[in-house]
Amino acid sequence: EDKVVQSPLSLVVHEGDTVTLNCSYEVTNFRSLLWYKQEKKAPTFLFMLTSSGIEKKSGRLSSILDKKELSSILNITATQTGDSAIYLCAVGVGGYSTLTFGKGTMLLVSP
């Protein structure tokens, strides 16, 4: 059975801190790893990492895929209160875009 594990499950930091969120996976036929940010309800897409694109960066957010260690990290620098959300990691397997999600990391950034 495909498995995606995120850590920590929750995290509280102060504004301005840097945080690192972790995602590890055990799946057959890995194709992609995606990070989503979930505020209130709908997950919004952040990054997709694949064998041909193992590092992505957008503003204060960056992510790296380690295919050897079967894991990924999501870094957020200079955190802001607006970064408070649940961050979901999902792994795409097989030819179709079946995603297996982790439980998420709940991040709270205090002012």
Next chain:
Amino acid sequence: EAGVAQSPRYKIIEKRQSVAFWCNPISGHATLYWYQQILGQGPKLLIQFQNNGVVDDSQLPKDRFSAERLKGVDSTLKIQPAKLEDSAVYLCASSLAGTSLETQYFGPGTRLLVL
């Protein structure tokens, strides 16, 4: 570009009642997904459509859940009869062609509470 639309946003029903959710994907997206997200968990795929055909429904509780996408565009998910454990957010997502190197875009979800 309009996003994925879902309705209703909230629904409260009693156990053993039936309920239906509606989803309209992003225009031109061939693949549509229904996920169930229980509080404290990540989304779990219930069913995946490619146009109007089912690609994966292995985690759909078929004794009570059903879904259709008759014209290959919008879709409905039905629960009949509902159980307490069906209380969750039901998310609809769509992607362009359904390959594993595509992004899935999510709708705002429907929060279901079964009393």
